[in-house]
Amino acid sequence: MNTNNNESFRDHIGTINEEGLRNWIHPKKPKGKHYTYRTLLSIVLLTAFIIGPFIKVGGEQFMLFNILERKFHIFGKPFFPQDFYLLALAVVISAVFLVLFTVVYGRIFCGWLCPQTIFMEMLFRKIEYFFEGDRPKQIKLDRMPWNAEKIRKRGLKWVVFYLVSLVITSVMLAYVAGSDYVINFWKHPFADVKAWLIYLAFTTVFYFVFAWFREQVCIIACPYGRLQGVLTDENTIMVAYDYKRGEKRGPMRKGQDREAEGLGDCIDCKQCVLVCPTGIDIRNGTQLECINCTACIDACDATMDAIGKPRGLIRYASKVSIEEGHSKLFTTRVKFYTVVLTALLGIFVYLFAHRPSVQLKVLRTRGQVFTELPSGDIQNMYQATIINKSSHPYKNLQIKLIDPKDGKLTVSGAENNLDLKKEEIKQVIIFIDLPKNKFHGKHTIKLGVYDKDKMLDSYKTVFIAPVAR
Numbered sequence: 001m002n003t004n005n006n007e008s009f010r011d012h013i014g015t016i017n018e019e020g021l022r023n024w025i026h027p028k029k030p031k032g033k034h035y036t037y038r039t040l041l042s043i044v045l046l047t048a049f050i051i052g053p054f055i056k057v058g059g060e061q062f063m064l065f066n067i068l069e070r071k072f073h074i075f076g077k078p079f080f081p082q083d084f085y086l087l088a089l090a091v092v093i094s095a096v097f098l099v100l101f102t103v104v105y106g107r108i109f110c111g112w113l114c115p116q117t118i119f120m121e122m123l124f125r126k127i128e129y130f131f132e133g134d135r136p137k138q139i140k141l142d143r144m145p146w147n148a149e150k151i152r153k154r155g156l157k158w159v160v161f162y163l164v165s166l167v168i169t170s171v172m173l174a175y176v177a178g179s180d181y182v183i184n185f186w187k188h189p190f191a192d193v194k195a196w197l198i199y200l201a202f203t204t205v206f207y208f209v210f211a212w213f214r215e216q217v218c219i220i221a222c223p224y225g226r227l228q229g230v231l232t233d234e235n236t237i238m239v240a241y242d243y244k245r246g247e248k249r250g251p252m253r254k255g256q257d258r259e260a261e262g263l264g265d266c267i268d269c270k271q272c273v274l275v276c277p278t279g280i281d282i283r284n285g286t287q288l289e290c291i292n293c294t295a296c297i298d299a300c301d302a303t304m305d306a307i308g309k310p311r312g313l314i315r316y317a318s319k320v321s322i323e324e325g326h327s328k329l330f331t332t333r334v335k336f337y338t339v340v341l342t343a344l345l346g347i348f349v350y351l352f353a354h355r356p357s358v359q360l361k362v363l364r365t366r367g368q369v370f371t372e373l374p375s376g377d378i379q380n381m382y383q384a385t386i387i388n389k390s391s392h393p394y395k396n397l398q399i400k401l402i403d404p405k406d407g408k409l410t411v412s413g414a415e416n417n418l419d420l421k422k423e424e425i426k427q428v429i430i431f432i433d434l435p436k437n438k439f440h441g442k443h444t445i446k447l448g449v450y451d452k453d454k455m456l457d458s459y460k461t462v463f464i465a466p467v468a469r
């Protein structure tokens, strides 16, 4: 969509200069409707991120992903390795979701929801503006020799960056090691020197990413960013410059008749370039560096307001909608994909919500086929695993044979009254006896685990009897 005939932007990226050195980007502080919405959303997301592992529901951490101890809590519900079918499903749905979502909405995730963008643009960048001021002051400070002012401003900024990185590390560790571990660490900060090594290692990585590596995560390192070229097409909705309306660009002069001069609405004020955190000019068309942060939309809307032209010279639009001159975003394709995406999410939420609080699994004991009892019944032996996936204990649970009805079930060495503490996994040996004259060969049987008369979960397994002669 570049109509400027200057293709030089294709030869370099905004973060590297002609000598191959780092080109520090000092984006102008964004201001406008989209930035306000993004700020509000980031406050909600950052708050959820910070308090997530510190909230407890029924004594259990609201969110916990303790890989080492294999303890997982999602929305306060304990999850077990046995639930990993849900994780596998979530991965598949996420992959489909990501592809469909990107095909329709482009990199909207990057601009509004990606943790890297939220931390960088809504936290660390704001701290930078606080200590160093807006773009012109930052550039001036950059060019300054290392005098007292520069040491004070940069030094304070770096100290605050490091402290914020330490907070992020603490929250991350609360997710993976448990909030009790983190709270205990900060209550007795000098009790565990090894823990400090972990803290400092992670804090330094976060500090490096947000103080130095910055936008290069999106431009160079992020695999999702690299996939944009194959995931988007001319119907994808992205932050785009309406070149039909904007070109031919040219500065505005007093008393000028732009139409008569063949000029478009772009007055070449470059505000959209100055606010861009990845250092690109959106007027060159869609570029991989664009994280769809919408800062250029706000900047251009302010310019349009100032010159009395309608907003939206830069806006969410597809290439086709700009070429055909309409601003319709919700095309049939977008509606169809949105329905598919919603259905996928619905399936996952349904499975997640209907996960049984107690899970039963019954497997035939290895090396055992069947036993012929003196009574004339055939007996099979099984190992039953009962998992209490809830955060409360159960008393007097019973395993019952549901199908066939004329069999007998006995729990080895115990009454068929099982007590399970919260999150406990119990294994018991059970015997099932079926009449020999009715059952021959292989049969599918069904068992259930009951809390009084309420069935909590059921399981189908195989019963083997002698083949009929």
Ligand code: SF4
Residues within 6 Å of the ligand: 239, 272, 275, 276, 277, 278, 279, 280, 281, 282, 289, 290, 291, 292, 293, 294, 295, 296, 297
């Ligand atoms: S081009 Fe616009 S939307 Fe894209 S990264 Fe730059 S400012 Fe953000």
Ligand code: SF4
Residues within 6 Å of the ligand: 241, 246, 265, 266, 267, 268, 269, 270, 271, 272, 273, 283, 299, 300, 303, 313, 314
């Ligand atoms: S902000 Fe708008 S008017 Fe100014 S250069 Fe960018 S596109 Fe043109």
